[in-house]
Amino acid sequence: MHTAAEAPLNIVVLVKHVPDTQFDRSLTDENFTVDRSESILSELDEYALEAALQLVEAAGGKSSGGKVTAVTMGPDQAVNAVKKALQIGAHEGFHLNDAALAGSDAAGTSLALAALIRYIAGDDGVDLVITGMASTDGETSLVPAQVAERLDLPQVTFVSSAEITYDGDAPVLRARREGATHTDVLEAPLPALVSVTDQINEPRYPDFRSIIAAKKKPLHVVTLADLGVDASAVGFAGAWTTVDSAQPRAPREQGVIIMDEGDAGIQLVDFLESQKLL
Amino acid sequence: MASVLVYLDHPVVPLSKPDRELLTIAAAHGDAVVAVGVPSVENGVAEALGEFGALAICLPTRELDQFLVAPKAAFLATVVQEVSPSAVLLDNGFESKEIAARLGIKIFSGVISDVVSVGEGFTATKSDLAGSYLATAKVTHGTPVLTIKPNSVEPQPAADPELPEQVRIQCPETGTVKAARITRRDNNKPSTRPSLTEASVVVAGGRGVNGDFSVIEALADALGGAVGASREATDAGWIEHSAQVGQTGQVVSPQLYISAGISGAIQQKAGMQTSKVIVAVNKDADSPVFEIADFGVVGDLFTVLPQATEEIKKRRS
């Protein structure tokens, strides 16, 4: 997967389709004005795409031969995430669409994605694989790490800044991660996998011209057979875990709501005492 | 009895509550064996691990502390080969989840994260989709690798503790060359408050505090709790980013979460809706936060919070 220092920067961004219903529009506030009914790309992946575009631009942009490829896997409608990424600025898109993928757990998903990245890398190699932080989804911290493991890449996750520097001729990713007790500066030789937080940038929005331009960008739909992956290694058949049952947690019931008439602080403490929380 | 392997990156005395919880779960399901990410442990650590049932400690032949994830997973895979445990348990921090994920691929084993309880045969109950679902899951291939959320079990000291034997395990040579490294670490201002994810009480402020977190802090201190915040408050720079609760911040599940001046956007709820008891103070009666509050006050946080703080102090004295 290695790429020489002078070679154009080749970045793959993993993007995910999120159903519109994930957004409960009645709960949005004025800061949430982006039209979510059109949002078919996970908003956390927009930070990953923006980071990729900025890194390629910093390296001289498209004229330097640098390229951002947006990839996804999933059923037909998942292609919308790639289309949106192309509108925002990705140069090329891949959609892995195969019925055998249904029911894949982290192990199967990472197997398929790793095969797809190898396929895209071809002879040129891929320098960086970038993902969003996607912390709402049960398995998402597993999938990027397992993709990195399968491709034998170092991983640098949850970073709030990322740049490419050189150690002699060898490209190195330098990033910052802010933790609860400390802030780290992290370095990894390329190629590497990196996940970015929502602190890293302000994602751009597609304008009319970029939306038209996106229609001419290459978008490839591939199957497991194209990647040489055996269907039994993914999906329900290839899963290493099973979910036996899943129940929605009982919805929280609204409790007591009082208007402050001068003693609400006292009543609040009464409530804590009644719950044995003091 | 088969062993259960627990990975603790760098245990110190006193052992953290999550560390003691992992040991307790391991000891309940077999012989607890600990693997650590440092070549030697400080004085007293072996005894402390023994008190919670550890029978052996596996140490790497070199320092893995400055590396991220991959070399630790490689070391742990070697330990699994040597020890043949019936399961591997880690905490649910992001780095541990990543170590677990890579370990799973190395040893061809299923991984389950966000586990809230471990049952017979390592069946795991896990919290899914920001805590809105509870699922029962099982590893069907290889050695179960589980990452366990804090507060999943009450720590139990062993009935007759032993001093665990220390075993050195050769680290695989490959791995560190291509690994990510920490090249610099700046410690944040030390805090006397409990850490956000482990605290049993969290008091959080949002845009409504308007730059002044002192009333939030005073109530948190009166309750011995941690201070949290909405993204509006951290983005405004009123408090450090590490205090952010929500989808892109910390996910907390305390006994008590007090939300003040926070509207309760879906991304904020994702980080706190599994709290045992939720109290909300907001001057807008239509704020969505009231839909999930067990006790809500429609009022000004600058009068309600100080009054509550004073009242708590009074009742305690």
Ligand SMILES: Cc1cc2nc3c(=O)[nH]c(=O)nc-3n(C[C@H](O)[C@H](O)[C@H](O)COP(=O)(O)OP(=O)(O)OC[C@H]3O[C@@H](n4cnc5c(N)ncnc54)[C@H](O)[C@@H]3O)c2cc1C
């Ligand atoms: C990708 C993405 C990720 C996000 N991640 C997170 C996250 O992790 N965590 C998070 O919190 N948000 C997150 N957000 C932001 C989220 O959508 C909301 O914008 C944010 O939570 C609102 O913060 P707030 O409630 O403090 O501010 P507002 O929504 O502005 O609410 C302020 C509240 O304070 C009340 N108020 C004002 N003055 C007073 C007073 N004196 N006394 C009492 N009440 C008062 C008001 O009535 C209002 O309800 C994310 C957004 C995006 C797009």
